[in-house]
Amino acid sequence: MKAESQSRVFEAVPGSLEPIRDFITTFATAHDIDKKKIFKLCLAVDEIATNIINYGYRLADIDEGTIHVCVSYRNRQLTVILEDHAIPFDPIKKGMPTPEELMKPVEERPIGGLGIFLARKSVDHFDYEYKEGKNHNIFVVDID
């Protein structure tokens, strides 16, 4: 019997990025989800988790932050929710590079700014909520 949902708490440190991806991959693979979709989901989650680790908790001056990862599969949708108690940060309010900017030669581009773009573009639905003192980043992949 495959679990409908699983959750785990990870330390908010760079060394947790791969274990978070592995946790999601193991769950998604057990539900026979296409490898390409799993990769893109992991990329999206990795980008947001990186922001939480590198900026969210640092700016909040919290040394021992955590990221709560919940992954679930219902109604042909795979959903990952990341919860953290770092500073409130809504990735949807962050500007995205325009198609023109993405076409620019690399020499004329800023070095940053691609992470949130990749996070939002790599899943079918991305949402954000701040409630009960926590950021909730929600990633949904539709399964055909």
Add this chain to the structure above:
Amino acid sequence: MGFTVKKEIFEKYIAFTLCGSLDSSTAPQFNEEVRQVILQNPQTLVLYVDELNFMSSAGLRVLIFAKQKLGTAASLILVRPQEQLLETLRMTGLIFSVSIVDQYPE
């Protein structure tokens, strides 16, 4: 899975073989390697990436950094990237700034 990077210096190019996952925990290691070889002003930087299973924007930033430092005349060549990595390069437009080949040297 982790990450490993191997450097080889040839007369006409410098090559890195990347294996595993290039995320924000491992990209600083690769960035430092790139920073050091840029000092030698190579005209061609070759990345063997067929065993690179994951690359986030932290890895893309190293590619952008390398290309910016090498200059427009220099080549950044990726050998046999996996399909997922190719898609990331397409989505971000970086595909136009690198060369993708099946083998190097030919």
